[in-house]
Amino acid sequence: xxxxxxxAIILLIVVGLFGFNQVYAASNVIDEQxxxxxxxxxxxxxxxxxxxxxxxxxxxxxxxxFILNMIRIYSIPFCFLGIAISAIYQYxxxxxxxxxxxxxxxxMVSFITIxxxxxxxxxxxxxxxxxxxx
Numbered sequence: 001x002x003x004x005x006x007x008a009i010i011l012l013i014v015v016g017l018f019g020f021n022q023v024y025a026a027s028n029v030i031d032e033q034x035x036x037x038x039x040x041x042x043x044x045x046x047x048x049x050x051x052x053x054x055x056x057x058x059x060x061x062x063x064x065x066f067i068l069n070m071i072r073i074y075s076i077p078f079c080f081l082g083i084a085i086s087a088i089y090q091y092x093x094x095x096x097x098x099x100x101x102x103x104x105x106x107x108m109v110s111f112i113t114i115x116x117x118x119x120x121x122x123x124x125x126x127x128x129x130x131x132x133x134x
Contacts, residue, residue, distance in 0.1 A: 002110070009078075009114075013071060061129055068122040075118035082111035 052069075053062030086107035094101025 013074060013078075056129060065122065065125060065129075068125055071118050072122050075115060079111045079115035079118070082114075083108055086111060 049062065049066050052066045053059055056062045056065055086104045088104070089107060090101050090104025094104050
């Protein structure tokens, strides 16, 4: 169960990160104001990606830093939601069922670990790339 949940989470994050490149919608669903906002968002993402590529001096390193930054940003609300759900399992539902209480504790520790990893990973990447490449 944990492996399936982890794979689903990773898949959702990857789809969310690369989903900004293409917008599929019917022509009468998006009006001109929303279309201009979508174009601005896409241009800002492309500009940020170019800044990362320039900062790190390589397309591969810049793209990796951009993706890690997106993971860092999107992991915060996702993990807080997971921590809240696991707290419900542990403290509300777990009062009656001890196995659910343990499940809530395991989920909470997992989400906190994921949150810490997602926040530390971009910093570690920046340190290794800036000081490790010589």
